[in-house]
Every structure is written in C-alpha cells, then in structure tokens.
Amino acid sequence: MALNVESISFAYSNKPVLKNISVKINSGSLCAILGGNGSGKTTFIKCINKLLSPQSGRILLNDNDINQLSHNEVAKLVSYVPQEHDNILPYPVIEVVVMGVSPYLSVGQIPNAEHYQFARDVLSKLNARYLETKQFNQISGGERQIALIARALVQKSPIMLLDEPSNHLDFSRKSLLMNLLRNICSQENKTIVTTTHDPNLISSVADHVIMLKDGEVFCEGFTENVLQSNNISEIYDVDIETVRDDCGRNLFFAR
Amino acid sequence: MQQSQGYMFKQHNILAIYLLLALFVLFFVSLFIGRIPISISELTSDSRVYSIIIELRLPRIISALCIGVGLAGSGAVYQALFRNPLVSPDILGVTAGCSLGAALALILGYESIFSVQLFSFVFGLASVFIALYVSKLIAPSQIVTLVLIGIIITATFNAFLLCAKYIADPYDELPAIIFWIMGGLYRIGWNEAISLAILIAIVFVGIYKARFRLNILSLGEVHAKSLGVNYTLNKIILITITSIVISLIISNCGQIGWVALVVPHLSRVLVGPDHKKMIPIAMIIGAIMMLLFDDLARSITSAELPISIFTSIIGAPIFGILLIKNRGVNW
Numbered sequence: 001m002a003l004n005v006e007s008i009s010f011a012y013s014n015k016p017v018l019k020n021i022s023v024k025i026n027s028g029s030l031c032a033i034l035g036g037n038g039s040g041k042t043t044f045i046k047c048i049n050k051l052l053s054p055q056s057g058r059i060l061l062n063d064n065d066i067n068q069l070s071h072n073e074v075a076k077l078v079s080y081v082p083q084e085h086d087n088i089l090p091y092p093v094i095e096v097v098v099m100g101v102s103p104y105l106s107v108g109q110i111p112n113a114e115h116y117q118f119a120r121d122v123l124s125k126l127n128a129r130y131l132e133t134k135q136f137n138q139i140s141g142g143e144r145q146i147a148l149i150a151r152a153l154v155q156k157s158p159i160m161l162l163d164e165p166s167n168h169l170d171f172s173r174k175s176l177l178m179n180l181l182r183n184i185c186s187q188e189n190k191t192i193v194t195t196t197h198d199p200n201l202i203s204s205v206a207d208h209v210i211m212l213k214d215g216e217v218f219c220e221g222f223t224e225n226v227l228q229s230n231n232i233s234e235i236y237d238v239d240i241e242t243v244r245d246d247c248g249r250n251l252f253f254a255r
Numbered sequence: 256m257q258q259s260q261g262y263m264f265k266q267h268n269i270l271a272i273y274l275l276l277a278l279f280v281l282f283f284v285s286l287f288i289g290r291i292p293i294s295i296s297e298l299t300s301d302s303r304v305y306s307i308i309i310e311l312r313l314p315r316i317i318s319a320l321c322i323g324v325g326l327a328g329s330g331a332v333y334q335a336l337f338r339n340p341l342v343s344p345d346i347l348g349v350t351a352g353c354s355l356g357a358a359l360a361l362i363l364g365y366e367s368i369f370s371v372q373l374f375s376f377v378f379g380l381a382s383v384f385i386a387l388y389v390s391k392l393i394a395p396s397q398i399v400t401l402v403l404i405g406i407i408i409t410a411t412f413n414a415f416l417l418c419a420k421y422i423a424d425p426y427d428e429l430p431a432i433i434f435w436i437m438g439g440l441y442r443i444g445w446n447e448a449i450s451l452a453i454l455i456a457i458v459f460v461g462i463y464k465a466r467f468r469l470n471i472l473s474l475g476e477v478h479a480k481s482l483g484v485n486y487t488l489n490k491i492i493l494i495t496i497t498s499i500v501i502s503l504i505i506s507n508c509g510q511i512g513w514v515a516l517v518v519p520h521l522s523r524v525l526v527g528p529d530h531k532k533m534i535p536i537a538m539i540i541g542a543i544m545m546l547l548f549d550d551l552a553r554s555i556t557s558a559e560l561p562i563s564i565f566t567s568i569i570g571a572p573i574f575g576i577l578l579i580k581n582r583g584v585n586w
Contacts, residue, residue: 051480075483082477087338089473089528099471103483108464110531155482 001062001077001158001191002027003048008057010043017043018054019215025193025208027158030185032202032223033195035212036236041195042083044212045161048193050074061159075103079152081162085144090135093147094119100154115154122150126180141168145177153184160184162194166201174198178205199232199252211235227252267532270525274539278320281546285316288554314448315440319549320542321448321455322440322504323514327541328462329497330515331522331534335473336490337398343516344501347401347494348408352382353505355412358419358432368442371435372506379502382408387491398476398490437561438509440549447507458500462534465493469530512563513570514544520577 003025010018018040025031033041046052048059050066059066061077069077079100088096098111098119105111111119123129128146131139136147145165152160162181166174182205185192196202202209202223209227210220213235219226229240232252239255286308287293297304329344337346345351356378360371386408390401423429443451471479472489479486504511522537548565 049481051477070483071480071485072483075481078481080477080481082481084477087475088478089338091470091529092527095470095529099474099482102467102471105467107468110467 003159003191003193004060005048006058006060008047008054008059010040010047010052010054017215018047020057021212021215021217022057023210023217023220025191027191028185028189029207030182030192030205031194031208031210032206033193033210033212034197034199034202034232034235035195035218036197039212039235040215041212042163043215045080045163045193045195048159049078049080049161051080072103075155075157077157078159078161079155079157081145081148081152081160081165083163083167085148088136088144090137092133093131093136093139093143094123094133096136096147097123097150097154100151100156103155119150119154122153123147125153126150142170142173142177145169146180149180149184153188158189159191159193162192164195164197166196166198174201178202181205199227203227203251204247204249267526267536271535271539274536274543278539278543278546281543281550282316282320285319285546285550286312288550290554290557290559310445314445315443315549315553316546318440318443318448318451318507319545321451322508322511323518323541323543323545324459324538325451325455325500325504325541326511326514326545327518327522327537328459328534329501330541331519331530331537332462332465332469332493332497333515334519335469335530336493337402338473338475339402340520341516342402344497345409345515347386347405347498348382348412349379349498349501350505350510351409351412351416353379353502354436354510355416355419357435357506357509358416358423361428361431361435362419362423366431372447375506376502378412379505380498382412383494383498383502387494434561435509438511438563438566439552439559439561440508441553441559443507451503451507454503455500458496459538461496462493463538465489466530466534469493469534473528473530508562510563511545511566513566513574514541514548517570517574517577518544520574524577524580 005021005023008018008021009016021044033044035041043052047054050069050071053067066074094116098115100119101111101115120129120132123132126146126149128143128150131143131147136144139147145168166177169177178201181192181194184190206223208221209223211218211226211231218235219231227250229242229252233240236254241253241255243251243253245251287295289312291307293304293308298308333342333344333346334340353375356374356376357371360374365371365374386401386404389404390397394400420429420432423432468484468489471482471484472486476486518541519533519537522533522540526532526536548562548569551565552560552562
C-alpha cells in the first residue's frame with residue numbers, strides 16, 4: 001500500500017513541529033526517516049498513524065484520506081510499534097501479541113484459539129516463540145521490541161510504522177532488527193516506515209530515506225542518493241567522515 | 256507449551272468453580288446467620304422465621320452479592336484505565352459527592368430513605384461528571400489531569416461535608432450523618448435489592464464483555480489507538496457506567512472502603528493481570544467478601560455494626576500481605 005503525505009503541518013500549541021511536509025512512499029518499500037533530536041520524526045510517524053491530526057494537509061493511504069477513516073479502519077491499514085513500552089502490565093507476551101487482532105474484533109469479542117495460534121506462528125517466524133509465556137515487563141528491551149513487532153504483524157496491516165525501534169537494543173541486535181525489517185518488507189510485501197538516528201543502521205536495508213531538519217524535509221529519495229555525507233552533516237550539524245567498508249558500503253562517523 | 260497453556264486454562268477455570276461453590280455455600284449459610292439464629296427445620300414450621308428470611312435476609316444477601324460484584328468490577332476497571340494499582344473508584348470524588356449529598360438531605364430535613372439515596376446518587380454522579388467535563392476542557396487525553404481534578408473535587412466536597420457536619424444538629428442530624436457514612440446494608444429492602452441487582456447485572460455483562468478491551472486500554476492511549484480502540488470514548492463510557500454503579504451502591508449503603516481496591520489485587524495474585532481471567536474472578540471474590548463482611552456486621556454483636564469497620568479491619572491487612580507477597584510483580 002502506498003503512502004502519500006500532502007503538505008502536512010503540525011504544531012504543539014503554536015510551536016510548529018512539522019512544516020508543510022510532502023512525501024510519497026511506494027508500496028512494499030522500506031523507508032527510513034532520519035533526523036536529529038526534535039526534528040519532527042516521531043510527530044510525523046504519529047500523524048501517519050492518526051495518533052495526531054495535522055492542522056493542514058492530508059495523508060492518503062492508497063487513495064483513502066486518513067481523516068475519513070476511523071481509528072479502527074486505520075488500525076487495519078497501519079500498525080505501529082511505539083518507542084515507549086515501559087508501562088505495559090506484566091501480561092504474558094502471547095497476550096500482548098494477540099492484541100494485534102483487536103481491530104478485527106467487536107467490543108464484546110475476545111481472541112479465539114485461531115487468533116492465539118496465529119500469534120504463536122508469528123512469534124515462531126520471528127524466532128521468538130520462547131517468549132510466549134514470559135511476562136512482558138521481565139524481558140529485555142530487544143525482546144519487547146520483537147514482541148511488539150510480532151503484535152504489528154498479527155495486525156495484518158499493509159503498512160508498519162516503527163518509532164526508533166533500535167533505541168533499547170545492543171550493537172548486534174540493532175543489526176539483526178534491521179535485517180528482520182528488511183525480510184518482513186520483502187517477504188510480506190509490507191510498506192515499512194521507521195525512524196532512526198543512525199544512518200549506518202539503515203544504509204544497507206532502506207529503499208528510501210527521508211531526512212528531516214527543523215520540521216521540514218531536508219531531502220528525500222533513494223537511499224544511495226540521499227545518504228551522503230554532506231546531507232548527514234547538514235541535518236546533524238556535525239562534520240562527517242565517510243569510510244567505505246569491505247562490502248563497498250559507506251559508513252558515516254561524526255568527526 | 257500447548258500442554259502448559261491447557262494447564263493454565265484448566266487452573267483458572269477450576270479456581271472459578273471452587274470460588275462459585277464457596278459463594279453458593281456462603282449464600283446458603285448466610286440465610287441462617289443473624290441476631291435471631293434459625294435452623295433449617297424452623298424454616299417450614301414457623302411463618303415468622305420464613306418472613307425473616309424472605310423479607311429481611313434474602314434481599315440483603317442478594318444486595319451484598321451485587322455490591323461485591325459491582326465494587327470489585329469497578330475497582331478492576333478503574334485500576335486498568337488509570338494504570339495505577341492504588342486507584343479505586345472514589346478517585347474522581349464519587350464517594351465524597353455521595354456523602355455530601357446524603358448529609359445535605361439529612362440536614363435539609365429530607366429524612367426518608369429514598370430522598371437521602373436520591374441526593375447521594377445525584378451528588379456522587381455530579382462529582383464524576385464535573386471531573387470529566389473539567390478535564391475535557393483542560394486536556395482531554397491526559398489521565399493525570401483527570402486524577403488531579405478528582406483530587407480537587409474530593410477535597411472540595413469533603414470540605415463541604417465538614418461544614419455540613421459542623422452545622423448539623425449534634426443530637427439528631429450529626430449521628431445520622433456519621434452512621435450513614437459508616438455504611439451498612441440495614442436499609443436494604445426488596446426494592447433496593449431489585450434495583451441494585453438489575454443495574455449491576457447490566458454492568459456485569461458490560462464489564463465482562465469489555466475484559467479484552469480493558470487489556471488494551473491498560474496499555475495507554477498510544478497503544479490503544481494504534482490497535483484501533485477509541486481510547487477517550489471507551490474511557491468515558493467505562494468511567495460513567497462504573498460511577499453510576501458506585502453512586503448507587505454508596506447511596507444505598509454508605510461508604511464501603513477497601514473492597515474495590517483489594518479485590519482486584521487479590522485476583523491478580525491468583526490469576527495474573529490478564530483481565531479476561533481476572534475480571535470474572537474479581538467479581539466472584541468481591542461477592543464472597545461482601546457477603547462475609549455483611550454476615551459479620553449483622554451477627555458478631557447484638558447490635559448491628561457498620562460494615563466499613565470490617566472492610567477496613569480485614570481489607571487493610573490483606574492489602575499489606577498482598578503487597579509483601581507480591582512485591583509489585585503482578586503490576
């Protein structure tokens with residue numbers, strides 16, 4: 001499913017955060033949103049998910065204006081893996097994952113055996129079946145992230161949004177997570193949009209990069225065209241040194 | 256893993272069956288407990304005994320069951336919505352509102368039970384609606400704002416209650432206010448029992464059906480909305496229906512502390528925090544506890560004691576034991 005953002009602006013009580021942003025994200029692509037702290041990445045993601053309503057502009061999922069859709073209809077099209085997941089009660093992981101079926105249930109319905117089996121299958125696919133009976137608040141940050149990605153997959157939405165998913169992860173898990181997202185994008189034909197601070201993390205997996213600076217699109221396009229040291233230097237206000245690794249991939253370091 | 260799931264499933268259902276059996280036995284035993292001891296053989300032989308059981312004890316026992324279900328269910332809903340284990344339904348000022356309403360009715364000379372209950376019910380609901388309305392004006396999605404406004408309303412209504420007590424006639428009105436606030440099921444007749452039973456049956460079905468949605472709402476607004484749940488609307492509906500129940504309970508029985516706070520905790524210790532399992536267990540335990548407390552209140556001395564004495568004396572230590580045993584693991 002393609003995502004079309006047309007001239008959206010958003011302000012928190014007169015403080016503009018997003019300024020006239022327009023981007024188009026193709027169906028089945030992995031798009032990374034890059035920018036410094038306060039550049040508007042999380043706000044942008046929340047607008048796409050209808051968690052926030054832009055003061056102007058519109059967001060189209062294929063040709064459907066998100067404003068015309070209910071939260072339930074949006075949840076069938078867009079799943080979201082939020083940054084904050086520290087306050088979840090000690091539910092077993094399987095209970096958190098199976099919540100992904102919520103958009104398909106009416107008020108009085110509870111998940112049935114098929115839903116639970118599907119949630120287990122998704123956990124197995126992510127090599128995380130061992131988490132099933134563990135309490136959500138007693139697993140590591142990385143495992144929580146995997147559980148929430150599993151929940152997003154159970155939601156069966158064609159678009160998946162992730163807000164800085166690598167935040168709580170160690171060095172190796174960051175790279176594993178990005179490869180996992182790449183696989184999900186390719187195998188499930190999902191459109192994935194993820195925010196990140198780290199250009200090196202997405203350089204080999206993202207199809208499309210959007211760089212935000214001060215609430216505006218600084219540049220966007222194919223990864224190889226956008227992920228250049230001068231662009232990175234501009235959005236982070238720091239000198240960048242580029243090193244080419246053995247695979248011919250550019251790695252960026254702040255001087 | 257499959258076996259473990261099956262085992263957990265069976266364990267939860269077996270517990271519910273045991274608790275229902277205990278409730279049934281207690282229900283039966285309660286019919287024969289009271290200031291006038293009654294044996295089963297007297298039931299058919301003495302028409303006076305029959306009348307005590309049918310006219311006095313049965314409506315009271317049915318009401319105790321309903322009140323237990325209502326308090327425990329409402330407590331579980333509030334704790335999930337506010338994502339705070341220390342929350343009970345009086346956080347938005349419903350108890351303070353009900354108490355003030357009853358005190359005003361007694362001072363203004365509306366001494367019939369119906370008038371006191373009506374004033375109490377209206378003031379209790381008013382406090383919650385003021386809290387919801389003001390929080391909507393300030394920050395609709397901020398649950399902390401709602402809690403803070405609830406604290407302000409509680410403090411204000413309690414101050415008015417103090418004024419009411421101060422100006423009340425110390426020989427007549429003041430004891431009536433204090434005794435009313437201390438709580439008890441002695442005012443309950445068939446009319447009150449039927450209205451409680453009907454309303455709480457409706458709410459029971461509502462809360463029971465919302466038990467999976469409560470899991471989602473307990474994750475907070477961001478998670479709930481992204482899972483397709485209208486957080487604000489669901490929150491307002493659940494707060495409104497539980498507040499109606501609490502207002503009705505307090506307007507009939509006065510303040511009954513601790514049950515709404517302790518029972519959800521106890522249920523979480525027994526079956527975990529998943530509301531699909533926890534809500535039905537909490538409702539059954541709530542019914543058992545209230546029935547037990549009422550039995551004690553009406554039979555431990557020759558004069559009836561206020562029920563809140565027992566809910567506090569027994570509820571507070573149970574809460575303490577749960578906190579020590581649990582060490583916050585289930586929340």
